[in-house]
Amino acid sequence: MERSYGWVIVGAGALMGCVAIGALFSLAVFLQPMSEATGWSRTGISSAMTLDFLAMGVAAFGWGALSDRFGPRIVVLSGALLLGLGLALASRATSLLEFQLIYGIVVGVAAGAVFAPMIATVTGWFDRHRSLAVSLVSAGMGVAPMTISPFAQWLISAHDWRTAMLTIAIGAWALLIPAALLVRRAPEVTASSPGMPAEGGEGMRVGQALRSPQFIVLSLTFFCCCAAHSGPIFHTVSYALACGLPAMTAVTIYSVEGLAGLGGRILFGLLGDRYGARRIVVIGLMIQAIGAGSYYFTRDAGEFYAVAILFGMAYGGVMPLYAVIAREYFPMRIMGTVFGGAAMISSLGMALGPAVGGWIFDTFHGYGYLYIASFGIGLAAVAMALAFPPFPSSQRGAQAQPA
Numbered sequence: 001m002e003r004s005y006g007w008v009i010v011g012a013g014a015l016m017g018c019v020a021i022g023a024l025f026s027l028a029v030f031l032q033p034m035s036e037a038t039g040w041s042r043t044g045i046s047s048a049m050t051l052d053f054l055a056m057g058v059a060a061f062g063w064g065a066l067s068d069r070f071g072p073r074i075v076v077l078s079g080a081l082l083l084g085l086g087l088a089l090a091s092r093a094t095s096l097l098e099f100q101l102i103y104g105i106v107v108g109v110a111a112g113a114v115f116a117p118m119i120a121t122v123t124g125w126f127d128r129h130r131s132l133a134v135s136l137v138s139a140g141m142g143v144a145p146m147t148i149s150p151f152a153q154w155l156i157s158a159h160d161w162r163t164a165m166l167t168i169a170i171g172a173w174a175l176l177i178p179a180a181l182l183v184r185r186a187p188e189v190t191a192s193s194p195g196m197p198a199e200g201g202e203g204m205r206v207g208q209a210l211r212s213p214q215f216i217v218l219s220l221t222f223f224c225c226c227a228a229h230s231g232p233i234f235h236t237v238s239y240a241l242a243c244g245l246p247a248m249t250a251v252t253i254y255s256v257e258g259l260a261g262l263g264g265r266i267l268f269g270l271l272g273d274r275y276g277a278r279r280i281v282v283i284g285l286m287i288q289a290i291g292a293g294s295y296y297f298t299r300d301a302g303e304f305y306a307v308a309i310l311f312g313m314a315y316g317g318v319m320p321l322y323a324v325i326a327r328e329y330f331p332m333r334i335m336g337t338v339f340g341g342a343a344m345i346s347s348l349g350m351a352l353g354p355a356v357g358g359w360i361f362d363t364f365h366g367y368g369y370l371y372i373a374s375f376g377i378g379l380a381a382v383a384m385a386l387a388f389p390p391f392p393s394s395q396r397g398a399q400a401q402p403a
Contacts, residue, residue: 005184006125010133012182013118014140016076019175020083020114022144023168024052024107026152028237029251033161040096042238046358049234050351051104052111057347059112064340067117068333071185079113080176086110087169091162114176115141116340119320123327123335124186131277131324135269138320139262146255146262153251186332204331209338214329217387222322222346224381225285228374229315230353232292233257236308239367243299253301257308261316268317277324280317282385288314289378296371322346325388 027049035042067075086106093099119134126133148168155164209215236257240250264284272280291311298307323339330338357370 006122006133008182009118009122009125009184010136012179013122013137014143015179016080016114016118016176017137017140018143018147019172020079020111021141022148023083023087023172024049024056024111025144025234026148026168027052027103028234028254029149029152029156030161030165031238032241032247033156037161038096040099041358041362043355043358043362044096044100046234046354048100048104049354051100052108053230053347053351053354055105055108056112056115057344057350059109060116060343060347061337061340063113064116064120064336064338064343067120067336067340072117072121072336073180073183073185075113075117076183077177077180079110080173080180082113083107083110083176084169084173087172088166091165091169112343116343117336118183119323120335120339121183121186123323123339124332129273130327131272131321132266132269134323135265135272135317135320138316139265141261141316141319143262144258146258149251149254149258153248204334206334206337209330209334210341212329213389215326215338215342217384217389218322218326218329219342219345221281221285221381221384221388222342223349224377224384225288225315225318225322225349226346227349227352228292228378228381229288229311230350231357231370232295232311232353232374233315234354235357235361235367235370238361239295240304242361242367243304245301245304249301253304253308256305257312258316260309260312264313264315264317265320267313268321272321272324277321277328278385278388281321281325282382284314284318284321285378285382285385288318289375289382291315292371292378293375294371296368296375 027045031042031045034040034045063075063079086102086109090099090103090107093102118137122133122137123130152164152168155167159167236254237250240253241247245253268280268284287310291307291314294307294310298304322342326339326342327335353370353374356373357367360370361367
C-alpha cells in the first residue's frame, strides 16, 4: 500500500506544520516586547495561547470529521487562509481582549486544520514505515522554533511587534496555500490490511471508537503528556531572560529545544517502527518528566542548552507516536475524527501551561513551581501509558513483521 506520493504528502505536511505551529508558538517571542509596548500583563498575553490550544483542540475534532467526509485538501486549504487572516488581524488589535479573541480563537482554529488532519492522512499512506512517516510530518513542527521564532525575533529587533506579526501572516499565506494544494486523500485499504483493527474493523462506528478503553487511555495519556510540557515550552524564553541571559541567547535555547525535538521525532519514529510505538512512548514520557523537572535547577546558558536537548528530544519524539497508536487501534475510515478527538483532549493539557506559567510568574516572581508541577504531571503520563490495552491479535502479528 505504501506509494511514492505518500512522501509528497509527508513533505507538504512537514512544511505546513512548521509554518502553522511555528506561527502559533512565535507568541513566546512576542511576549516580552508586547508587554513592554502595550502594558498588557504576561498573564493576559499568555492567556491568548491558552485560548489557542482550546480552540485548536475543539477545531481539530471538527476539522478531522470534515477531513473524513470531504478529504483533507479543502480542510488544510481553509486553515491556511484562516491562519494568515488571524495573524494579520491580531497584529492590528488595540486592546488585550481583542488580541486574546483574535489570536486565541482564529489562529487556534486555523492551526487545528493542519495538525490532526495531516497526521491522520499520513497514517493512511503507510503501513510498514508509518511511525517514521508520521514523525517526519511532526518534525516540521520541531523545525518551527528554529525558523519562525528566530525570524520573529529578527523582525522584532528591526520593527515593532505589529509589523513583525503582519509580516509572518503574509509569509504564512505564501507558503501554506501552495503546500495545501498538494494534499490528497489516502488510498483505500481493505479490511485485511495490516493497520486494520481485528475488533470492529470497517464496521466500527465513531461512537464505538470514542467510548472504547483504547481511546480513553490514549486521550488521557496525550492530555497528561501535553500538560507536562506545554508550560516549559512556552515559557522557555521568558525563564531564560529572568535568569539574566541575553534575548538572542534565550531564543537560541528555544531553538535548540526545537532542534532536539526534530531529532527526537526521527529517532523515536525509527524506534517505534522497530520496537513498537507504545513501548517507545513510555520511555519517552519518562525522559520528558525528568527533563521538565531539571529546568528547576537550571540557571546558566550551558545548563539551559543541556536540559533543552534532553527535554526537546523527549517531548518531540513522543508526540507523533500517538497517531501511530491510534491507527493501530482504529480503521482509517474514521481516523480523522478519532485522532481529532484525542487531539482535542490533549489541547486541554496544552492550554494549562501558558496561562498557569504566566500566573506562577506574576504571583511568585519566578517559574520554579511550574517545573515542579510539570515533573509530577509527566510521571502521571507515564502511569497512563503503562495502561494501554493490548492490540487485537491481527495487530500483534502486524507488529512482528519486519520494517
